[in-house]
Amino acid sequence: MHSIFRPPINWRHRRFRYRLVVWRCLNCGAVHHNATKICRRCRSNRLAEDQLPSRARLLTYTVVKNPPVAFERQAPYIVGVVEFEDGTRLLTGITDCEPEELKPGMELERVVRRLTEDGESGLIVYGYRFRPVLKKR
Ligand SMILES: [Zn+2]
Numbered sequence: 001m002h003s004i005f006r007p008p009i010n011w012r013h014r015r016f017r018y019r020l021v022v023w024r025c026l027n028c029g030a031v032h033h034n035a036t037k038i039c040r041r042c043r044s045n046r047l048a049e050d051q052l053p054s055r056a057r058l059l060t061y062t063v064v065k066n067p068p069v070a071f072e073r074q075a076p077y078i079v080g081v082v083e084f085e086d087g088t089r090l091l092t093g094i095t096d097c098e099p100e101e102l103k104p105g106m107e108l109e110r111v112v113r114r115l116t117e118d119g120e121s122g123l124i125v126y127g128y129r130f131r132p133v134l135k136k137r
Contacts, residue, residue, distance in 0.1 A: 020052040020110065020128060022088075031088045052090070054110045056082035056130065059089065063099050082108055082130055096131035107133045 016022065016033055023032040027044035031052075038045050061080030064071075071077070078094040080102070094102065095113055108130040115127045 020054075020090075022050050022052055023047045024050040052088060053084050055133065056084045056090070056108055056110075058094075058102060058104055058106050058108055058130075059083050060104060061094060061099070061102055078102070080108075080130070093129045094131065095129040101132060109133045 023034075023036055024030070024047065025032070025039035025042060025044055026046040026048055028039060028042040030039055030041040031050075032040060032047070036047065039047060059081045061078055063076050063078055065076045067075045067077065078097075078099055079091065080094045081089055081091055083089050093113075093115075094108065095111065109132075110128050111131055112126055113129045115125045
């Protein structure tokens with residue numbers, strides 16, 4: 001029954017999930033991942049919608065072998081911290097590679113992936129992941 005309430009929540013976050021839409025403070029530069037009217041760092045109300053670039057550099061990563069219940073079927077998986085040109089850092093899943101292929105400083109690109117499936121409602125949740133930039137041959 002509770003799953004009826006999931007679609008609106010996903011809807012609310014979907015612009016961030018698909019396109020990395022953020023709210024950037026024009027006063028201090030802080031980036032907020034959820035819609036907000038007041039900067040949580042400096043309390044300014046001068047916020048503008050922005051979109052993070054599709055490429056970022058890998059800072060650090062780890063392999064998750066004992067994930068939270070909702071992600072059990074994906075384990076093991078890789079999570080990492082990436083940094084965009086403007087210095088914004090993001091914790092994200094990393095996909096399409098083995099941990100051995102990852103090196104701090106390497107360039108990653110954003111892709112959309114199926115993240116979870118709610119067995120009861122059949123709702124499939126998509127979201128972003130990052131993967132190593134594919135070399136052109
Ligand atoms: Zn601010």
